[in-house]
Amino acid sequence: MDINVENDVVVCGAASKSARIIAIDEQTGKMAVIRKQRKQGAHDYIEFYNVLTGWLATRELVVCPENGSIEHAMFVANGELLVSHANGSICFVDPHDSRRVKRIQIAASTIWAACEHSNNDDRSKVALISHSSILFIFDVVNKLIVSSVSLGVDSRLFDVSSNGNLVAIGAIDGIMIAGDGKVQRTLVLDRENRRDPTIAWSVRFWKSDVLACGDSRGTVTLWNPESGALIQAIKCMQSHILTMCIVNDELNVAGVDPRITSIKKLATNEYDVVRRRTGPIRDVRSLASYDGRVYASGEDFDIFVGKDGCRPLVQQWKTNIEIGGEIVASCGENFVDVWWKQTGDDEPTRGSDFVPQHFKSVFLAKIFSPKQTIITCWSLSRCGKQLAIGTAKNVSIYSILPETRRKIAKIATFDDVAPTALHISEKVLTVCRGDFEILQFQCAQENKKPRIVIDQSECGSVVKLDVSRCGQLAAVLTTRCQVFLVNVANGQSRVVKVDLPIDVIARKESAVILCTHPAFAENSDQKKVVYEVAATNASILKSASSLALRMTPTSPKSFMPGLPIGLCRLRGDRFATYSYDGHFSLVDLENQKVFTPPDAPTTAKHAVNGGMMENGGVFVFGARQIEKEEKVDRIVVLRIAGDEEPKVDGFRLKKFGMQ
Incomplete structure (x- = not known):
């Protein structure tokens, strides 16, 4: 077995994106991430992720409502995502079908925030606050306004929370309590000095009779909303508290002081800080909870997840970086950067099958999407000569010609x-759209109607697609965490019964499926993660655990489980699995053997010290096939670097005695 191992650094625009707002549906494990475009005045867009494992985020859909700035996001009763906009409208987005976006105009001014306003199990109503100081009660099932209350203030509103009967609104110097169609009382917040107002950035009903408020003083105040009595004031942060969430009966707060601080009721009936998690180093603007964990996002490029500790959420960078032939391509929000390989000298093998190879890639071109709209998906052919870029309206195909003047x-x-x-090959473009519809276009025939391979509704949108080299089998992963094997010729599909699938590879007569497990589950290294499935009946032919694949963490200090996060196709019956830290294993299906390099090109310890805390997944793995009859597996391990620096400096924690 001859294997060339190449190492390089790739610049990726997706690694330099901050998450302004996050929202998680606790019933399905879907996380919505709101991002701003770099272009001034451009529309905000939404990325949907699957976070069922608690440590790995698998990207699913990218949706742009094309409705300006998004100010707030939350999941509502029927699993839809509700987002509010600066133009006074709200949009309902289906996380299983990017075409289902419904816009409703609510007010003439900005809708700043929203929250549930329902009793018991009824989640049909939400409360919305506008810049014109009006509180709206909205029915998300019937899509209509139930009632509205004028709050009678001439200042901006910041946050809203409800216990089903009363609604609390954060404002300047106080909290307004509304109920029964009127403002019942205002809870006054003290000022630190006469000039600077105290801003109630975040309000949350901890219990039905306990209202928590995080303000610009770094203080959490607890109130009785019925009587208006102050229960306790806790000075727990050194700067503005911008966001709060409740996890396991603990109140978690964060903000300009990025430490995620947990407050709990003690046995003495007093409230106090019980835990501080250090992970983010810049402003935290949004907190969300799921499965006993707290998720934090803000000015850092990473999203952090905390339970016992706090660490970056690992991402599958495979959706943002692809390798084909001599080309490496990375995708940003509305552009694709293309690099061309310049080979270097091979090192002596010294008796090993693994040949480290050093090379330097040359930047070839930056390809923008039509009208610089958001790229929803893209694909690079295995030979590296064709590139397909998809947006919410069309698909464009490009030919990459590195040795010509046109490029x-x-x-x-x-x-x-x-x-x-x-998925694009030299002649055929395979497209998935809507609720599980697969089409095929001939690349050279622009005006010819596509061939419909399959149209199978109510299965969710396809988020990962791979087509075998012969073009006869397609393996797809949907937003409902299901894997289907589709016969391209007759359109027949079979569902594969596996848990938590995250990646697929299609072969001529079978498919390889990669699954994962929740973070640090018991005996996780002995549970099956890779399956070979027959194309004819979707039965499992072979399976292997991460221990059998030798995917244990390469450092005893590793803070992530030793589970693979991606698959890579190699020659013949071979494929590779790789982990977040660049460690990989090669699997030969025919001979049922596993190969690992004697000296891994990267280690977990190196990854942490080299910037793991700045970008949740620092490495991406791929393979080149320069010639069709090659007898060498060319493996590429790329370290990811962002193309921008964070716009906000890290928070400087004041020590005792500092002013």
């Missing part, structure tokens, strides 16, 4: 497609 040539554009996943 990049646009071949065709297919309108009215709205893809969720793409």
Whole structure:
């Protein structure tokens, strides 16, 4: 077995994106991340992730409502995502179908925040606050305004929370309590000095009779909303508290002081700080909870997850970086950067099958999407000569010609497609769209109608697609965490029964599926994670655990489980699995053997010291096939670097005696 191992650094625009707002549906494990575009005045967009494991985020859909700035996001009763906008409207987004976006105009001014306003198990109503100081009660099932209350203040409103009967609104110098169609009382917040107002950035009903408020003084105040009595004031932060959430009956707060601080009721009936988690180093603007964990996002490029500790949420960078032939491509929000390989000298093998190879990639081109709209999905052919870019409206195909003067040539554009996943070969473009519909286009025939492979509704959108080299089998992963094997010729599909699938590879007569497990589950290294499945009946032929794949963490200090996060196709019956820290194993299906390099090109310890805390997944793994009859597996391990620096400096914690 001859294997060349190449190492390089790739610049990726997706690694330099901050998450302004996050929201998690606790019933399905879907996380919505709101991001701003770099272009001034451009629309905000939404990325949906699957966070069922608690340590790994698998990206699913990218949706742009094309409705300006998004100010707030939350999941509502029927699993839809509700987002409020600066133009006074709200949008309902289906996390299983990117085409289902419904816009409703509520007010003439900005809708700043929203919360549930329901009793018991009824989640049909939400409370909305506008810049014109009006509280709206909205029915999310019937999509209509139930009632409205004028709050009678001439200042901005910041947050809203409800216990089902009363609604609390955070404002300047106080909290307004509304109920029964009127403002019942205002809870006054003291000022530190006469000039600077105290801003109630965040309010949350901890219990039905306990209201918590985080303000600009770094103080959490607890109130009785019925009587208006102050229960306790806790000075727990050194700067503004911007966001709060409740996890396991603990109140978690964070903000400009990025430490995630937990407050709990003690046996003495007093409230006090019981835990501080240090992970984020810049402003935390949003907290969310799921499965006993707290998730934090803000000015850092990482999203952090905390339970016993606090660490970056690992991401599958495979959706943002692809390798084909001599080309490496990385995808940003509305552009794709293309690099061309310049080979270097091979090192002596010294009796090993693994040949480390050093090379330097040369930047070839930056390809923007049509009208610089958000890229929802994209694909690079295995030979590296064709590139497909999909947006919410069309798919564009480009030819990559590194040795010519033109470099990049646009071949065709297919309108009215709205893809969720793409796969391109030298002649055929396979497109997934809507609620599980798969089409095929001929790359060279722009105006010809596509062939419909399958149209199978109520299965969720396809988020990962792979087509076998022969073009006969397609393996797809949907937003409902299901894997289907589709016969491309006759359109027959079979569902594969596996738990938590995260990646797929299609072969001629079978498919390889990668699954995962929750963080640090008992005996997780002995549980099956890789399956070979027959294409004819979707039965499992072979399976292996991470221990059998030798995917244990490469450092005893590793803070992530030793589970693979991605698959990579190699020659013949071979494929590779790789972990977050660059460790990989090669699997030979025919001979049922596993190979690992004697000296891994990267280690977990190196990853942590080299910037793991700045970008949750620092490495991406791929393979080149420069010639069709090659007898060498060319493995590429890329370290990811962002193309921008954070716009906010890290918070400087004041020590005792500092002013």
